[in-house]
Structure formats: structure tokens, C-alpha cells
Amino acid sequence: MINRSLFEDTRTAFTLKSDSELERAYFLFKMISSEPLVRIGTVATNFALKAHLPVEKLIRATVFDHFCGGVSEEDCLPVIDKLYTEGVSSVLDYSVEGKAQENQFDNALEKILKIIHFCDDREAMPIVVFKPSGFGRFLLYQKKTEGVELTIEEEAEWQRIVNRFDKVCKLAKEKDVEVLIDGEESWMQDAADDLVEEMMCRYNKEVTIVYNTLQLYRWDRLKYLKDLHQRAEGKGFKIGMKIVRGAYMEKERERAIEKGYESPICENKKTTDDNFNDTLNYILNNLNDISVFIGTHNEASCLLAMELMEVNNISKEDNNVWFGQLYGMSDHISFNLAAQGYNVAKYIPFGPVKDVMPYLIRRAEENTSVAGQTSRELTLLKAERLRRKL
Numbered sequence: 278m279i280n281r282s283l284f285e286d287t288r289t290a291f292t293l294k295s296d297s298e299l300e301r302a303y304f305l306f307k308m309i310s311s312e313p314l315v316r317i318g319t320v321a322t323n324f325a326l327k328a329h330l331p332v333e334k335l336i337r338a339t340v341f342d343h344f345c346g347g348v349s350e351e352d353c354l355p356v357i358d359k360l361y362t363e364g365v366s367s368v369l370d371y372s373v374e375g376k377a378q379e380n381q382f383d384n385a386l387e388k389i390l391k392i393i394h395f396c397d398d399r400e401a402m403p404i405v406v407f408k409p410s411g412f413g414r415f416l417l418y419q420k421k422t423e424g425v426e427l428t429i430e431e432e433a434e435w436q437r438i439v440n441r442f443d444k445v446c447k448l449a450k451e452k453d454v455e456v457l458i459d460g461e462e463s464w465m466q467d468a469a470d471d472l473v474e475e476m477m478c479r480y481n482k483e484v485t486i487v488y489n490t491l492q493l494y495r496w497d498r499l500k501y502l503k504d505l506h507q508r509a510e511g512k513g514f515k516i517g518m519k520i521v522r523g524a525y526m527e528k529e530r531e532r533a534i535e536k537g538y539e540s541p542i543c544e545n546k547k548t549t550d551d552n553f554n555d556t557l558n559y560i561l562n563n564l565n566d567i568s569v570f571i572g573t574h575n576e577a578s579c580l581l582a583m584e585l586m587e588v589n590n591i592s593k594e595d596n597n598v599w600f601g602q603l604y605g606m607s608d609h610i611s612f613n614l615a616a617q618g619y620n621v622a623k624y625i626p627f628g629p630v631k632d633v634m635p636y637l638i639r640r641a642e643e644n645t646s647v648a649g650q651t652s653r654e655l656t657l658l659k660a661e662r663l664r665r666k667l
């Protein structure tokens with residue numbers, strides 16, 4: 278039987294937080310819950326960094342250290358080791374975004390390859406992650422997705438992207454490290470999907486190494502998965518899927534209106550939730566063919582996954598099922614799941630303070646806009662403070 282109040286256990290949730298870290302988390306989420314404060318803070322921080330004011334230390338001691346592991350892989354090691362003492366694994370996420378030059382894509386490639394080597398023999402790090410747009414120009418993925426013919430130069434550029442994907446997946450296979458490939462905007466995603474499928478076909482013959490992402494706020498994704506499943510059976514490869522709800526909803530809807538096409542997004546939250554849960558069900562019924570990384574902060578979806586695993590006789594430590602949350606958020610889910618013996622990993626963003634600012638700003642904005650999440654964090658932190666006092 279699943280304990281439905283599992284996620285209320287704040288002692289387990291915050292077991293790694295000292296009293297002062299608990300206070301800092303409370304203070305941070307309190308700040309983040311205020312939209313005007315986030316707006317002012319964002320402008321002031323961007324200005325201060327551009328003007329080379331000495332704010333890095335302050336950022337590091339507050340928001341950075343809460344949501345990020347460090348400025349480099351080595352710097353993240355204490356966090357990785359600490360999480361693993363409670364059975365929570367780490368997925369290092371090099372969070373430097375918005376790069377668009379070939380040398381920057383090569384640097385990103387080198388970074389991921391280095392992380393795979395770094396994972397070698399580190400039990401706490403079984404998985405790596407990258408974003409398709411980290412390895413090539415967004416516009417090129419878009420052109421491919423739209424079926425626009427590429428110039429000779431662009432064909433060569435695309436081939437370089439294919440090579441970058443291949444290098445990562447090949448090394449990951451050699452080192453037995455799993456690779457998650459993030460999902461992005463729908464108008465570039467088909468090209469990424471085709472490429473990831475090629476990688477799965479090449480490297481997922483016996484076990485699942487390569488994982489694509491399904492964004493289930495898109496109403497067409499379950500059908501996509503079922504079609505892929507048929508192709509995979511035909512060609513004899515295993516599917517890896519991270520399932521998430523999706524992070525670009527506003528952008529997707531605005532673009533669909535602007536360009537006059539049907540929105541790819543489910544019409545409301547309930548439809549997204551149903552789509553997510555139906556997909557989860559489909560996968561857990563086909564676990565021989567599909568491995569899953571459940572990337573969510575939604576308690577109901579996690580409870581459902583636990584129930585479906587029980588019904589389908591899937592053991593908690595089955596390597597084909599992973600749960601994942603972002604570092605600094607939803608510890609009540611991660612640590613309680615890990616304490617029960619499930620496979621759990623935290624996405625740990627890292628990179629130079631200045632370069633991860635866009636990521637941190639998005640986290641802050643998301644926490645003001647994702648109804649309920651910040652207030653839930655605050656309620657849990659408050660409960661734990663009270664528990665410790667008593």
C-alpha cells in the first residue's frame with residue numbers, strides 16, 4: 278500500500294538542511310513569492326553584474342547556492358556526495374544558455390564529455406543531460422523541422438550537430454552513463470526528435486542509454502510515443518523517455534496565435550495532467566520496451582507512478598524508472614521517495630555565477646508564476662521550522 282501522506286514528512290525532506298540553511302530557504306522563497314520583488318531583483322542584479330559591482334559573493338551565498346551546485350563540476354562534488362548520503366543521485370546540468378556560435382557548441386560538447394568522464398566510477402552520478410540547442414543553432418533545428426531545404430553550408434553545420442550528439446551518446450554507452458536530452462520549443466523539436474531517435478536506434482539496442490523528452494502539455498505526444506514504440510519494435514531498440522509537463526507554455530500559445538496555427542498545448546491544466554498520467558500509465562505498462570525518467574514536482578503524479586509500479590509489480594529500484602526534481606525545489610518529494618528506496622535524481626545546475634543568471638531568473642519567475650509551488654515550499658519549510666523548535 279502506498280502511503281499517501283508520504284510527502285508531508287518534513288523531517289526526511291529537510292534532513293540535509295542545517296537550521297541556517299532552512300532559514301535561508303524560507304527567506305528565499307518568501308522573496309520569490311513576491312512578483313514585484315522578483316522583477317526589481319532581476320533588473321538590479323543584471324545591472325550590478327554588467328556594471329561589475331561586487332555582487333557575485335552575495336548572489337552565491339543566497340540564490341545561487343540554493344539552486345545551483347557550484348561553478349564547476351569539481352565545485353559540485355560536496356553537494357553530490359551529500360545528496361547521495363540520503364540516496365539521491367545527481368544529474369549535473371551545465372546551465373549556460375543562449376550561446377549561438379560554433380565554438381560555443383564545441384565547448385558545450387567538451388563540457389558534457391568531461392562530465393561523462395567525471396561520472397565514471399561515481400555511483401552518485403549515473404546520468405548526464407544536455408539541450409539540443411546547446412549543440413547547434415536553434416534556427417537550424419527550426420528549418421529542419423519546417424522542412425526547409427538547407428544550403429550546403431547548413432548541411433555541413435547540421436552534420437556537426439549530428440556528430441556532437443553521436444560523440445556524447447557513444448561515450449555514454451562506453452561508460453554506461455545514461456543521457457537525457459531536454460525538450461524545447463515545438464517549432465524546433467521534430468528535428469531534435471528525429472536525431473534522438475537515430476541515437477536510440479544506434480545505442481539503445483540492449484539497454485537504455487539515450488532518453489528523449491516528452492512534454493505532455495502537448496496534446497500530440499502520447500500518439501508520438503505510440504508511433505515511436507512501433508518503430509522501435511520494428512528496428513529492435515529500446516526507448517528512453519524523460520516525461521515532463523513542459524516549460525514553454527506561454528511562448529507556445531503566443532506563437533500559435535501570432536502565426537495563426539492550432540496551439541500544440543492542451544487546453545487547460547487538467548488536460549495536461551490527464552495526458553501526463555495517461556502517458557505514465559502507457560509507459561509503466563510497457564517497461565520492457567520503454568524506460569522512464571519522471572521529471573516532475575507534482576505530488577499526485579509521483580503518487581500515481583508509485584501506485585502503478587506496485588500494480589505492475591515493478592520493483593522500486595528498477596533502473597528503468599527514475600524520478601527527478603530540480604535542486605533547491607521539492608525536496609519533500611525527492612528525499613521521501615529516496616528514503617522509500619525509489620531511484621531519485623536531482624538536476625544540479627552549475628556554471629559561472631554570471632552565466633547561470635538567466636537560469637536563476639527563470640527559476641524565480643517560474644516560482645512566482647507556477648501557482649501553488651512557492652506557497653507549498655513555504656508551508657513545508659514553516660512546518661519543519663516548527664517541528665525543530667518543538
Ligand SMILES: Cc1cc2nc3c(=O)[nH]c(=O)nc-3n(C[C@H](O)[C@H](O)[C@H](O)COP(=O)(O)OP(=O)(O)OC[C@H]3O[C@@H](n4cnc5c(N)ncnc54)[C@H](O)[C@@H]3O)c2cc1C
Binds near residue numbers: 492524525
Ligand atoms: C527534472 C526535470 C527536468 C525537466 N526537463 C524539462 C525539459 O527538458 N523540457 C521542458 O520543457 N521542461 C522541463 N522541465 C520543467 C517541466 O516541464 C515543468 O515546467 C515543471 O516541472 C512544472 O511542472 P510539474 O509537473 O512539476 O508540476 P505542475 O505544477 O503540476 O505543473 C505545471 C505545468 O503544467 C502545465 N500547465 C500549467 N497550466 C496549464 C494550462 N492552463 N494549460 C495547459 N497546461 C498547463 C505547464 O506545463 C506547467 O509548467 C523539467 C522539470 C524537471 C523537474
